[in-house]
Amino acid sequence: MSTSPVIPVFNGRTLAFLSLRLWLGLRALITGVEKFSARITIQEPLLGADGKADPSGAIIEIERKVYGLSHYNALPDSLRTKFAEEPLLPAFLMSPFCAVLGPALIILGLFLLVGVASRFALFAMGVLYTVLTVGLMLIGQDAGVSWLAIHVGLVALALSLADANRYTVTRA
Amino acid sequence: MSLPTPASGLSRRRFLASSTGAALALAAAPSLFAVGTGETAARDRPLRLAMIGFGAQGRVLVEALLKVPDVRIVALCDMWDYARVYGERLLKSNGLEVTGYRDVEELLAKEKDLDAAIIATPDVFHAPHTIACLRAGLHVYCEKMMSNTVEGARSMVVAMRETGRLLQIGHQRRSNPRYLVTRDRVLGEARLAGRITGAQAQWNRAVSEDLGWPKKAAIPADVLAAYGYPDMHTFRNWRWFKKFGGGPLSDLGAHQIDVFNWFLGRLPSTVIASGGNDFYKNHEWFDNAMVIYEFPLAEGTARAFYQVQTTTSSGGGYWEQFMGNEGTVRISENPNSTVFYREAAAPSWEEWVRKNYLRANAAPAPEPGAKVDARETAALATYRLPVVTNKAIHQYHLENFFQAIRGRTKLNCPADEAFRSEYVIFKAIEAVESRRLVTIEEPVI
Numbered sequence: 001m002s003t004s005p006v007i008p009v010f011n012g013r014t015l016a017f018l019s020l021r022l023w024l025g026l027r028a029l030i031t032g033v034e035k036f037s038a039r040i041t042i043q044e045p046l047l048g049a050d051g052k053a054d055p056s057g058a059i060i061e062i063e064r065k066v067y068g069l070s071h072y073n074a075l076p077d078s079l080r081t082k083f084a085e086e087p088l089l090p091a092f093l094m095s096p097f098c099a100v101l102g103p104a105l106i107i108l109g110l111f112l113l114v115g116v117a118s119r120f121a122l123f124a125m126g127v128l129y130t131v132l133t134v135g136l137m138l139i140g141q142d143a144g145v146s147w148l149a150i151h152v153g154l155v156a157l158a159l160s161l162a163d164a165n166r167y168t169v170t171r172a
Numbered sequence: 173m174s175l176p177t178p179a180s181g182l183s184r185r186r187f188l189a190s191s192t193g194a195a196l197a198l199a200a201a202p203s204l205f206a207v208g209t210g211e212t213a214a215r216d217r218p219l220r221l222a223m224i225g226f227g228a229q230g231r232v233l234v235e236a237l238l239k240v241p242d243v244r245i246v247a248l249c250d251m252w253d254y255a256r257v258y259g260e261r262l263l264k265s266n267g268l269e270v271t272g273y274r275d276v277e278e279l280l281a282k283e284k285d286l287d288a289a290i291i292a293t294p295d296v297f298h299a300p301h302t303i304a305c306l307r308a309g310l311h312v313y314c315e316k317m318m319s320n321t322v323e324g325a326r327s328m329v330v331a332m333r334e335t336g337r338l339l340q341i342g343h344q345r346r347s348n349p350r351y352l353v354t355r356d357r358v359l360g361e362a363r364l365a366g367r368i369t370g371a372q373a374q375w376n377r378a379v380s381e382d383l384g385w386p387k388k389a390a391i392p393a394d395v396l397a398a399y400g401y402p403d404m405h406t407f408r409n410w411r412w413f414k415k416f417g418g419g420p421l422s423d424l425g426a427h428q429i430d431v432f433n434w435f436l437g438r439l440p441s442t443v444i445a446s447g448g449n450d451f452y453k454n455h456e457w458f459d460n461a462m463v464i465y466e467f468p469l470a471e472g473t474a475r476a477f478y479q480v481q482t483t484t485s486s487g488g489g490y491w492e493q494f495m496g497n498e499g500t501v502r503i504s505e506n507p508n509s510t511v512f513y514r515e516a517a518a519p520s521w522e523e524w525v526r527k528n529y530l531r532a533n534a535a536p537a538p539e540p541g542a543k544v545d546a547r548e549t550a551a552l553a554t555y556r557l558p559v560v561t562n563k564a565i566h567q568y569h570l571e572n573f574f575q576a577i578r579g580r581t582k583l584n585c586p587a588d589e590a591f592r593s594e595y596v597i598f599k600a601i602e603a604v605e606s607r608r609l610v611t612i613e614e615p616v617i
Contacts, residue, residue: 043560046353046528056352057568060528060558 013164020158021112021165027151028125029109035102038071039063074098082139089138097131104128115168119159126155215578220286222247222310224276224301225293226259229315233292233342234259236564238266240571247283249273251399252407254389276301280308288338288577290570291315294410295417296400299324302339303331311338313573316430317422318590320414322598322615329587329617338576340583341590343430344569345505350559353529354503354510355435358557359494362524364512366498368469371436371476373428373492375420378485379451383408405454412455419457420480421447421600424490429600430593431492431503432465432476439596440465440476443610445603451483459483463600478600503557505565512555521555530555588617 045053046060075083075098083089108128111121129151136144165171223234223245230250237243245263248270250256256272263270273279288311291301299319305312318325318341332339345351358364382405390404400415401407410416411423418426433439447461460483465476481487491504498518502511512530514521524530533554543550561568575581595615603610 043562046357046559049527054349054353054357056349056356058349058353058559059562061560062528062558 011164013161014166017158017161017164018167020154020161021115021118024122024125024151024154024158025109025112027109028105029113032102032105032107032109033067035074035105036069036072037065037067038073039065072102074101079139083135086135086138089135101128115165116170118165118168118170119162122155122159122162126152126159129155215580217242219243219288219574219577221245222249222279222283222286222289222305223259223270224249224279224289224291224305225297225315226250226255227292227294230255230259230290230292231262232564233290233315233566233570234262236566236570237290239564239567240574243574244268245270247271247273247279247286249276249279251275251395252389252391254386276304280304280310286310288312288573295320295422296324296410296415299327302328306331306335306337306339309335309337311340311573311577313340313342313570314587315342316426316590317418317594317597318587320416320418320422322595325591325594326615326617329591332587338573338583339587340569340573340576341585341587341594342566342569343427343434343585343590343593344566345427345431346434346584347569347572348505348561348565349568350505350507350510350557350561351431351503353559354501354557357527357529358501358512358524359435362521362527362529364499364514364518364521364524364530365494365496365501366515366518367471368436368474368494368496369472370474370495371432371467371493372478372495373431373476373490374479374481374487375424375428375490376479376481376485376487377424379483382412382454409455412452412457414456417457418597418601419461420459420482421461421463421597421604424480425461425463425478425600426594426597428490428492429463429465429478429597430590432467432478433593433596435492435494436467436469436474436476438467438469439592439614440467440612442466443596443600443603443612444608445600446607447604458604461600461604463603465596465600500552507557507560510557512557513552514555515552516550525555528558531558591615591617 041061041063043059043061046056046058048054080094080098083094084091104124105128108121108125111117112125129148133145133148133152136148219242221237221243223230223237226234226248227250234245237245245268248256248259248263249272250259251274253274256274260270260272271283273282289301289305291298291305291312291314293301295317296319298314298317302312302314314328318328328339359368385404385408391407393403396403396407401410406413406416412419417423421429443463443465445461445463447458449455449458451459460481461479463478465478467474467476489504489506489509491502491506491509493500493502498515500513502509502513504510521530525532533556535553536551569584572581572584576583592615596612599610599612
């Protein structure tokens with residue numbers, strides 16, 4: 001019968017992995033949530049210093065950031081258009097990929113933060129970022145490719161430290 | 173057939189009603205306050221309107237009226253059968269059965285349950301039509317200019333005071349929330365311009381063909397003559413003829429010079445001007461004019477330059493702007509032409525941004541080599557007005573008129589106030605024609 005190695009609580013590898021788990025989890029979670037956001041313009045009465053509506057009846061436009069399922073937008077329109085024009089990207093995969101991207105980032109981010117299937121979450125995240133990178137490579141967005149490469153590097157580093165994982169719901 | 177006269181077409185009942193109203197009104201400053209207790213019945217029921225004049229401006233007003241709740245056009249008057257029938261069909265398609273009339277006199281004689289008249293006839297008819305309606309007991313909304321003569325405009329104010337009815341003049345900017353916020357909040361409360369030293373306004377239009385008409389719809393010569401028109405061309409293009417209109421300074425300048433007076437809170441003391449009939453050879457009124465007023469404000473003199481050109485649309489549209497040592501406020505009925513400029517040395521405008529009186533625009537990227545003279549002032553930061561207008565531009569002013577009839581507010585442009593403002597336009601025309609500086613005294617009614 002084998003026994004699991006005892007990992008000290010404040011082991012440097014443990015803290016390094018915890019840091020990466022926290023950063024990558026928040027990064028994925030917030031990126032996913034932001035895909036459900038939009039800036040909308042609302043109209044409301046202009047208020048005077050007394051808090052009452054201006055006597056002119058003036059209506060002002062105020063820009064607000066809101067969240068909601070109806071505002072979901074996986075990719076900026078400009079990026080989506082370029083992907084659609086790229087012959088090496090299978091068009092039939094665009095819609096399902098876009099439908100999955102936001103929810104997947106949220107789920108993977110939550111998995112990492114809570115500590116559920118951390119290795120699987122990290123690997124899936126690496127695959128997701130790699131798929132995104134392929135698209136950016138094809139449309140020649142080198143800055144975006146470099147940006148995602150840093151993410152993939154951090155995922156790989158985290159995976160290499162995964163045996164020091166602590167404070168999790170599941171060990172895997 | 174003759175032009176309507178003030179006393180014609182009045183029933184005895186209407187005469188008695190308006191005479192009694194006049195006696196009461198002389199003491200009640202009717203132009204400033206809502207109508208009296210006799211009008212309480214009109215507070216909650218739909219107002220019954222007569223539309224008098226269905227030319228281009230009449231159509232604009234009808235389009236706005238159709239969007240105003242609780243008012244109903246029941247009579248339509250125009251001397252041109254072609255325009256009147258079109259109007260009747262338009263209104264019918266909007267669910268309104270109206271009775272059509274060629275003459276205002278006939279309309280007033282037969283329509284007994286009217287509350288108000290909306291007048292959009294040529295300028296020369298404003299005074300006789302307005303006075304006839306006021307004396308018939310109606311409240312009146314009359315398009316600007318009040319008249320093509322000072323005497324005509326003055327007679328309208330006198331009739332308003334005598335009858336005790338409301339008379340709103342169609343300087344619609346005075347009810348536009350964007351103009352009200354700019355005047356009262358931006359220039360007034362916030363004093364964003366600092367000390368105002370100059371003002372400028374313009375309306376430039378491209379050359380256009382004179383208006384024509386379907387030959388089969390031409391008005392018989394005897395009918396035209398009865399209204400004073402020598403021919404159909406003059407009838408269709410009356411704005412260019414001195415007997416009927418006031419020319420571009422009156423048609424376009426009236427709105428904008430009124431904004432000078434309204435925003436600066438007083439009338440100018442002098443005017444010099446130049447203009448001429450230089451391009452169109454078949455018009456009487458000048459096609460281009462440039463005017464400079466001097467406004468002796470409490471803080472010092474401000475000079476206001478106005479130009480109207482009907483031979484070029486160049487120069488950036490139509491707008492009015494007020495320039496001071498701390499900023500410039502450019503306002504227009506077109507929101508895209510509205511912009512505020514902050515002088516570099518001016519106090520921060522952040523407080524007014526927080527109060528939603530303005531929004532900062534993104535600063536433009538500096539252009540290398542754009543400055544060719546060391547004395548050039550750097551490009552100013554720009555701001556915009558966040559106030560939006562969700563209604564037709566005339567609708568606010570019409571709604572103000574109807575609310576005043578219902579006793580819920582006061583008129584934003586009563587005839588006596590409009591007369592003072594339009595008086596300085598007549599003085600600008602006098603300056604063009606006399607080619608000399610004209611002194612402007614407070615007009616006497």
